[in-house]
Amino acid sequence: MQYRAVSRGESWDGGLAGSVLVHDVRDARGAVCVAKGRVLNxxxxxxxxxxxxxxxxxxxxxxxxxxxxxxGPRLACAAAGGGVRVGERSAGHWPLIAARRGIVDIAIDPLAEVNGREGLSVYTLFHGHVVDEGEVVARAKITPFAVPRGLVEGAVGVARAAGGLVRVRAFRRARVGAVVLTSLGERQATNIARFGESLGEKVSWLGGELLPPIVSETRRDAVTSALRAELGRGCDVLVVAGTRAMDELDPTFLALADLGGQRVRQGVPAHPGSLFWIARVGTVPVLGLPSCGLFSEATVFDLVLPRILCGDAIGAAELAGLGHGGFLTRDMAFRFPPYRRSRRRGEVAD
Structure with a gap:
């Protein structure tokens, strides 16, 4: 583009048609009569x-x-990967909107390569963000009023080669089993029922199905039978509540050993939820809930379960990586699923 200033005079209007107006022009009443960015006719x-x-x-x-x-629309369409649609232009940008509930995947290096082209901008939510259908996950913007075609086509090629710069992976329809130890009800009789309601709401929001929880006595043989029964139902994920995470002789850990299970990690670098543990029996992940996450409070469990229900394999390295951003203060609530629109992200019923 070549910019020029036009002063009012007898021949000022010559050759203006086809040019881009760089600023708003207002009429005598102060209303915009010709808007900036418009190709003049x-x-x-x-x-x-x-x-x-x-x-x-x-x-x-x-x-x-x-x-x-x-x-703008050409860049936005190329940036939108699976599970993302392009919305209507608003305030000079094109929103990229989640077409389904799931986890945001960002092609970080291609995104940086596209944004390295001056005049083009695509800005996104964080990689791994949990979103609901209809949430804006990114925006595309052209900063000047026009850019060289080759600049745009180069960025489009990068975005398409990456399968889009931003995608939303859907949660799979998983069956979630749960074993609740009777020790959970020793503090308050209603705890076991509250736990089932809270977990059920979370699993349902994530697209899964919570199997009826099994209540087990806190004995090695009883826990072994309960875990075996849930695995026999064909659960894809198994949650255990009521364990003493720091006790190596806790009946749950002994029962897992009886079933040939292996613990992946005990304790994670995150708070609340630092006593969260994860094991595996065959291909089924077994998640041990910390006491703070048994009911409505959001913990590291609410970061891990969505990833598992999206098909991610969570091992020791992934759990260690939770330390970056693992100080889960109120300001970090954006990292959790929005289970209820009326509450902070990550929270369900009281």
Missing amino acids: LDDVARLRTAPWQELHVAALAPDDMHEDDA
Whole structure:
């Protein structure tokens, strides 16, 4: 683009048609009569004749320039991967919207490569963010009023080669089993029922099905039978509540050994939920809930379960990685699923 200033005079309107207006022009009442960014046509030029301006700034498009009205949607469509749709332009940007509930995947290196082209911008939520259908996950923007076509096409090629710069992976329809130890009810009789309600709401929001929880006596043989029964139902994930995570002789750990299970990690670098543990029996992950996460409070469990229900394999390395951002204060609530619109992210019933 080539910019020029136009002063009012007898021949000021010559050659304006086809140029881009760089700023708003207002009429005598102060209302915008010709908006900035507009490619001027003869009707616009006629309106400008009656407006009280003294100097116009316009830009002439080069033959290979793409106006933002064309470049923006092209960049946005290329940036949108699976599970993402392009919304209507708003305030100079094109929103990329989650077409389904799931986890946001960002192609981080290709995103940086696209944004390295001055004049083009795609900005996103964090990689791994849990979103509901309809949430804006990213935006695409063309900063100037027009950019060279080759610049746009290069960025489009990068985005398409990556399968889109932002995707939303859907949760799979998983069956979640649960074993609740009677020790959980020793503090308060209603705890066991409250736990089932809380976990059921979370699993349902994540697209899964919670099998009826099994209540087990806190004995090695009883816990072994309960775990075996849930595994026999064909659960994809198994949750255990009521263990003493720091006791190596806790009946749950002994029962897991009896079933040939292996513990992946005991304790994680995150709070609340630092006593969370994960084991595996065959291909089924077994998750031990910390006491703080048994009911409505969001913990590290609410970071791990969505990933598992999206098909991620969570091992010791992934759990160790939770330390970055693992100080889960109120300001970090954005990391949790929005189970209820009426509450903070990560929270369900009291």
